[in-house]
Amino acid sequence: MVDGLFWEDLQLTEEDEEKVIRKTAEIIHRFGLDAAAILMIESIKPLAYIGGQMGRFLISPFLPAISEDLGRKGDIFLRVFEKRENVEKLLSLLEEMAKEEERRPQETFENDEKEHKKRGWRRLIPFL
Amino acid sequence: MGNSMPNVNDYLAGAILANGFIWIWNLILRQFRIPLSKLPVVLLADVSFVIYLLAGGVSAYLVSRRASRGHLIVSLKVSFLSWLLSILFILSMALKPIIGSIITFLLCLHAGGVAGGYFALKRRLRRRAENP
Numbered sequence: 001m002v003d004g005l006f007w008e009d010l011q012l013t014e015e016d017e018e019k020v021i022r023k024t025a026e027i028i029h030r031f032g033l034d035a036a037a038i039l040m041i042e043s044i045k046p047l048a049y050i051g052g053q054m055g056r057f058l059i060s061p062f063l064p065a066i067s068e069d070l071g072r073k074g075d076i077f078l079r080v081f082e083k084r085e086n087v088e089k090l091l092s093l094l095e096e097m098a099k100e101e102e103r104r105p106q107e108t109f110e111n112d113e114k115e116h117k118k119r120g121w122r123r124l125i126p127f128l
Numbered sequence: 129m130g131n132s133m134p135n136v137n138d139y140l141a142g143a144i145l146a147n148g149f150i151w152i153w154n155l156i157l158r159q160f161r162i163p164l165s166k167l168p169v170v171l172l173a174d175v176s177f178v179i180y181l182l183a184g185g186v187s188a189y190l191v192s193r194r195a196s197r198g199h200l201i202v203s204l205k206v207s208f209l210s211w212l213l214s215i216l217f218i219l220s221m222a223l224k225p226i227i228g229s230i231i232t233f234l235l236c237l238h239a240g241g242v243a244g245g246y247f248a249l250k251r252r253l254r255r256r257a258e259n260p
Contacts, residue, residue, distance in 0.1 A: 035250045043200040095253065102257030 010072075012079060018089075020080045025093040032120015034098035038091060045087050052082020134194040134202060139209055142191035146210035146237060147217055149183035154221070177236055184210060184240025185247075192248030199245040199252075207241030 028037045044051065055078045064071030080086050134142075153176065157164060164172065187210060188203035195202045214233045218226060 035246060035253060038253075039200045039246055039249050042198050095256075098253045099257040102254050 010076060010079065012076065016076075017080050017083075017086060020076060021086055021090050021093060024077075024081075025090055025097060028094060029097045029101070030120075032122070034094050034101065038094050038098070041087060041091055041094075045084060045091075048084045048087045049082050052078050055082075132194060132196050133198075134191050138191050138194055139206055142187040142206040143209040143213045145190070146183040146187035146206070147213050149179060149186070150214060150233070151217065153179045177232070180233060180236035181240040181243075184237035185244040186240075188241035188244030189248050190244075192245045193251065195248070196252070199249040200242065203241040203245030203248070204238065206244075207237045210237050210241075 028034060056075075060071070060075055060078060063074040081090070157172070157176075184207050188206045191206045192199045192203045211234050214237070215230055218229055218233075222229075
């Protein structure tokens with residue numbers, strides 16, 4: 001990946017794309033939103049290219065105002081996910097992660113409950 | 129079961145099932161109107177909303193279970209078809225079209241449909257984890 005300003009022509013390799021996809025999947029998984037994300041992404045997958053272009057036009061120019069790093073990351077994110085095959089990779093990765101989560105032994109869940117550990121998005125809501 | 133999608137019959141069955149719930153609730157409201165009139169109207173309205181949500185959710189869940197992908201699209205198709213059918217029911221039963229009911233059906237059936245699709249997808253992921 002070329003380290004440059006956000007408006008410079010970034011050359012993304014396969015590994016860079018894989019890294020972005022994996023990181024996105026991990027963030028979604030950390031918040032316990034696998035199923036919701038699969039549901040949404042499966043539905044809007046045909047609009048990936050249009051969404052990417054709209055994001056570049058409407059969001060991308062404003063991100064460097066927050067921080068230059070965010071501008072670059074946003075640009076990379078939009079470039080990666082405007083390709084439908086990358087969206088499909090993300091979907092399959094999320095499905096794998098969700099299946100792994102379901103396969104977790106019951107004892108782990110019981111231990112979590114005993115220690116009053118909240119998992120996923122429930123951590124954000126105090127009364128749950 | 130690898131790449132299955134519901135067919136027209138499934139969608140129609142889902143729409144009719146959702147309207148079955150609505151029709152039975154309307155029938156109950158009509159048959160027991162004297163005892164039910166003692167209850168607060170707000171309570172009856174809330175129960176109606178829950179029943180419409182349930183109708184949308186159950187029908188969308190059952191149809192989405194037959195899909196191997198695109199659960200949200202499938203459940204929204206079922207909800208939309210249920211809504212169209214519910215408009216037909218309203219037009220055939222009421223003397224004049226009730227805009228409030230039509231909007232309520234639209235919102236509740238679609239919200240229930242999204243929930244139904246979500247639960248169908250969760251079930252599919254769980255089953256695939258159990259039987260890889």
